[in-house]
Amino acid sequence: MKPADVLVIGAGPAGLAAATAASRNGCRVAVLDDNPAAGGQIWRADITRPHQEDAARAAAIAAFHTSGAALLPGRRIVDVPSPSTLLAEAGGHFETYRWDRLILTTGARERFLPFPGWTLPGVFGAGGLQALVKGGYPVAGKRIVVAGTGPLLLAVAAHLREYGASIVTVAEQASTLQMLPFAASLLRSPGKLLQGAGYRRTLGATPYQTGCWPISGQGDEKLRSVTLTNGRRTWTVECDLLACGFHLVPNTELAQLLGCTLQGSFVQVDSQQQTPVAGIYCAGEPTGIAGVDAAQVEGEIAGLAAADCDPLPTRLLARRAKEAAFSRRLTHAFRLRPEVLKLASQETIVCRCEDVTFGQLQTRSNWTDAKLHTRCGMGPCQGRICGAATEALFGWQPTSVRAPLFPIPVAAFCDESSSLNAPSAR
């Protein structure tokens, strides 16, 4: 049993800020993260370019280390054995962590929407492909279509291009008109603008098409081409890879398992970032998709609140309010057009773990009904991918979250080390 006054789950921008603030204010702080290094998804380290450092990431990590908080990477929370303990998997063995205050900064994941061909080899999540490339996956010379929605698309396209990929097009489903308020908000926030301008520079002549979305991917063994439309015209482009994501959805599974209630899709928090469960705080994307700046300020507030700092600095509260406004514009700018919710055909797979098609799901009345009668969401990913899709497609709210959060060896429930001689899953 490993004690910590404050336990932070997730070492992305929100988690690092929370840990730094709590540690500076006298708490003993430990941060668990399932990645090998701090930074989360957005600040994922690039193993091929170790010296190329994001300034904001470097500053956050330096502040974190100076604060004295401990980072425990490579640990994934799998269960909540009792109300004040968490079970973590660490490289095949299991550790139990006890906490007095818990800060959940579990980030977000990409949303995938099903369309014919989306399960072909060669189709990646946009952020997923970026993460692979940072891990050494070669894309030099590859023709890549980047499609879907959200600010991530440009970042991914710019990044892939830096690595020698040829970006065929960036297809953003949101219309220019819909995105205008978001562009205006970038003008109000120079920092965000510079980042955007940087993307445009890197992208150079890459076509960025708004009001444009993929309707199918073609190929036998692997993806050969992608068919795009702008609603009036439909055309097909040859490519090697499709990097596709429809903005982000929050990772709220751990919060739900701990009994925190959701408001819509997001974890409910008060002005202190505290959830309705006493002693549990939440910050960053799980409380609303708002990006890195919001994550940092919310994280800092959560860290201070968990350290019983009262009152909270008004400058932080003001910054959070500003970021909340940005979040609303972001959500508005990249809201899904109805057409992208109608791309799947009867035969299109929606749940990849259990091979459940769109046609099978159409006759079901809600998420529980779909799970019980088609096994949608019952596979190893526990509905993380199809749950977000069916929520968008059918308006189904995923219901209960069940342990374990990630598949674990049966022996892990018995505090035993897992056997290496077991039959392997097919």
Added chain:
Amino acid sequence: MPGFDLIIVGAGIVGCACALEAARAGLRVVIVERGVVGGGTTAAGMGHVVVMDDSPAQLALTAYSRSLWLTMAPELPAGVEYESRGTLWIAADDEEMAEVFSKQTTYAQAGIASQVLDPRELAEAEPYLRSGLAGALLVPDDGVLYPPVAAEYFLSEARRLGVVFLSDHEVVRCGKGRVQFANGTSIEAERILLASGASIDLLPSLPIQKRKGHLLITDRYPGVVSHQLVELGYLKSAHKLTADSVAFNIQPRLTGQLLIGSSRQYGDESREINHAILRSMLERAIEYMPCLKGLSGIRVWTGHRAATADKLPLIGPTADPTLFLAMGFEGLGITNAPGAAVLAIDALLGRASVIDATPYLPSRIRQEAVHA
């Protein structure tokens, strides 16, 4: 909504089987469900179609019900995943092996085929079981199925015969020929059949106790387990009416997934996982099948069985002449659904049944319940 002969409360596997049986008997039926088809007690369990011999009455009902499953099996849709896996009752020692032989005699007298396996034959049948076991009784005609889809199959057959289904209708009161919903509306019929599984809020005086269980499902490991495996110690554990207990009970699914159980607890109506019970349940399973240790567990859940004191269901009339029951199946609701449906509709119509229905009559324990 006028013109119904029968209102069935609860679209679990028992309620749906009753709806089909009633429709076949020509009754005009409405079946009401607060959630989704087969989403309550039906969804929580394993889906083992098994002949059990705790008592002559239990043997009679499970054997009859299993014979109905076997007749239906060829017509069941693929989604029901009915497989004639057979049950292996595993004996750990000589004492349990003696039970294997007496069980075989009992089954033989009831016309149920079974076969005694020695340790070598058991190891051949299930190579991943630990060595040193004493043997087993194979009951080859027992089956496994996926209960929510089976419930939906009964319901869809019933609806083809004109049965009306109301989902998302929570009943707040029933009796005296009237069923009242949470939304303020109500419906009336000459007869009401309560088939609400472990939910006894509508008749809190029913002599039913909730018995909580835990299950874990693994990722896909086709071929690791071929039969439904149950330790004979299970009977000892299932017989205990008070103490918490665990037993080795594992079911291979058509998908290659394994369902690992079982646990029994009284007095815990929460749905929370009890990690101490889960741990001893899985340790018990690993003791019998060491390779389970390293298999990937993808989900754990709990459910409640509706248990009666004599381990027999409550099927038939109540003191309210309009109200009938098909409740209290404990762990045998899936097995007994088709047989119970026949008995319940026979009782409703005053028909004679193929098997003696008196051991399951609710009146047998009502007096005790009143004085309890």
